[in-house]
Amino acid sequence: MSNGIKIQEIQKSDRVINNMNNSEEQLIKKLIAGEEHAYRELIDNYREPVLRLCRGFTGSGDDAEDLAQDIFLEVFRSIRRFRGQSSLSTWIYRIAVNKSLNFIRYRKKRDYDEYNQAADIEDRDNEESSADEQLVQKEHAAALHDAIDSLPSAQRTAFVLSKYEDMKYSEIADIMKTSVSSVESLLFRAKRNLQERLYDYYKKNLQ
Amino acid sequence: MNCSEVHKDLIFYLEGSLDDDKRNALEAHLKTCDRCSGFADMMRGSLIIIEQERNIAEDRGFADRVLASIHSGKKAVSIPLFSIFRYAAVAAVIIFGVFTGMNIAKIASGPGEYRTGELSDEEYYINDMYQEPIESFFLLKYEDNE
Numbered sequence: 337m338s339n340g341i342k343i344q345e346i347q348k349s350d351r352v353i354n355n356m357n358n359s360e361e362q363l364i365k366k367l368i369a370g371e372e373h374a375y376r377e378l379i380d381n382y383r384e385p386v387l388r389l390c391r392g393f394t395g396s397g398d399d400a401e402d403l404a405q406d407i408f409l410e411v412f413r414s415i416r417r418f419r420g421q422s423s424l425s426t427w428i429y430r431i432a433v434n435k436s437l438n439f440i441r442y443r444k445k446r447d448y449d450e451y452n453q454a455a456d457i458e459d460r461d462n463e464e465s466s467a468d469e470q471l472v473q474k475e476h477a478a479a480l481h482d483a484i485d486s487l488p489s490a491q492r493t494a495f496v497l498s499k500y501e502d503m504k505y506s507e508i509a510d511i512m513k514t515s516v517s518s519v520e521s522l523l524f525r526a527k528r529n530l531q532e533r534l535y536d537y538y539k540k541n542l543q
Numbered sequence: 544m545n546c547s548e549v550h551k552d553l554i555f556y557l558e559g560s561l562d563d564d565k566r567n568a569l570e571a572h573l574k575t576c577d578r579c580s581g582f583a584d585m586m587r588g589s590l591i592i593i594e595q596e597r598n599i600a601e602d603r604g605f606a607d608r609v610l611a612s613i614h615s616g617k618k619a620v621s622i623p624l625f626s627i628f629r630y631a632a633v634a635a636v637i638i639f640g641v642f643t644g645m646n647i648a649k650i651a652s653g654p655g656e657y658r659t660g661e662l663s664d665e666e667y668y669i670n671d672m673y674q675e676p677i678e679s680f681f682l683l684k685y686e687d688n689e
Contacts, residue, residue, distance in 0.1 A: 372610065379606040384599045391596045401605075408609045409616070473592075480589045499593050527554045534589060535550055538582050 360424050367415045379408055382425070385501060386432050392500035393436035393492070394443070395481030403439050407432045422510065429501075429511045433493050440485065483533035491526035494519055544568040549579045553586050 366374030386407055390400035410431050418427055484492060490512070497508045505519045512519065544565075549572050555561050556569050573580045 375610060375613070376606050379609055383602075383605055387599045388597055391599070392593075395596075404605075405609050405612055409612055412613060473588075476585070476588055477592050477596075480592055500597055502597075528551065531550060531554045531586065534586060535582060538585050542578075542581075 364415065364418060364420075364424065367412065375412060378411070382408075382428055385425075386428070388500045389429070389432050389496060390436060392484070392496035393440060395477065395484070399439070399443070403436060406439075407435050410435060426507075426510050429497070433497075433511065436496075437489055437493070444485075479534065479537040483530050483537070486533055487526055487529055491522050491529065494522040495526040495530070498523055544572045546572075546576060546579055549573070549576070550582070553579075553583055557583070557586055557590055 363374055363377060367378065383404070386404045387400055390403040390407070391397065394400050394403060407428075411428055414431070418424070422430075484495065487495065493512060494508055497503045497511060498505075503511075505516045505523075508519045508523075509516045549569055552561060552565060552569060556566060561569065573583055
């Protein structure tokens with residue numbers, strides 16, 4: 337990591353960063369300067385929310401970890417382009433959402449059945465003592481994430497931000513660059529659709 | 544309230560966002576309908592799964608792994624010359640492809656309006672119709688069968 341402070345870049349960032357508090361501003365300057373402890377500070381502040389979001393989108397702990405790493409790399413790579421027109425957290429969430437949606441698209445291209453099957457076998461190997469109840473729980477979680485996955489992108493994003501990040505409508509609207517009423521409508525439809533998909537799964541299991 | 548109405552509102556009931564009248568009607572239905580109360584249990588389980596997944600375990604090595612990725616991948620990302628060379632390489636491949644295509648087309652189409660009827664060595668091998676026209680191919684097959 338480069339330790340040389342690029343004065344011009346920092347002066348430039350001084351002009352554009354006007355929408356954030358002092359400590360955030362200092363952190364961004366240090367990130368632009370490439371200071372390692374600043375990188376660690378940002379990761380410490382955002383690791384949990386970013387991982388939660390990734391978990392909501394991917395439904396898998398391993399995928400969430402890989403995706404979260406990618407998101408932080410993207411944040412560090414792009415920090416010079418941050419203009420301070422939104423808060424740092426909103427900006428990071430936007431990157432996280434975009435990366436997650438791209439990841440899901442990529443994952444859909446893979447043989448999804450094979451992926452799930454491999455995960456099941458791995459789970460069974462790891463937990464020989466796993467009770468039927470745990471297997472049912474895993475199947476249930478897989479069904480839940482299949483249902484989340486099947487939602488249109490905007491509904492899925494609103495749902496994950498609301499349920500996994502516990503965000504207010506206004507915060508979701510900010511991240512998705514839309515109105516609060518649109519978020520309300522997206523969430524309403526997301527929940528109805530999710531319920532419908534899960535009911536299909538429930539009916540199959542009854543037979 | 545009937546079953547399909549329950550299926551529409553169940554998630555809102557479980558979240559506690561239904562008004563009193565709807566909530567009472569839905570609860571009354573759940574008491575009498577095994578299928579809907581089973582589905583309600585499943586939906587409740589789904590919301591619990593989300594709650595569980597929201598808990599992120601402590602992981603002190605995460606920052607180290609991200610920083611290690613930065614160190615290992617930094618060159619490929621941050622050196623602008625890399626992308627310049629990459630674009631130059633793509634352009635070179637395209638130009639090479641176009642010239643190769645033009646030369647092959649030139650060879651295959653022969654000398655144009657001043658064509659003498661004689662085949663060049665390359666033309667003979669590229670265009671296999673000169674080696675075995677389709678008519679003689681079928682003719683030979685026919686003769687073989689006879």
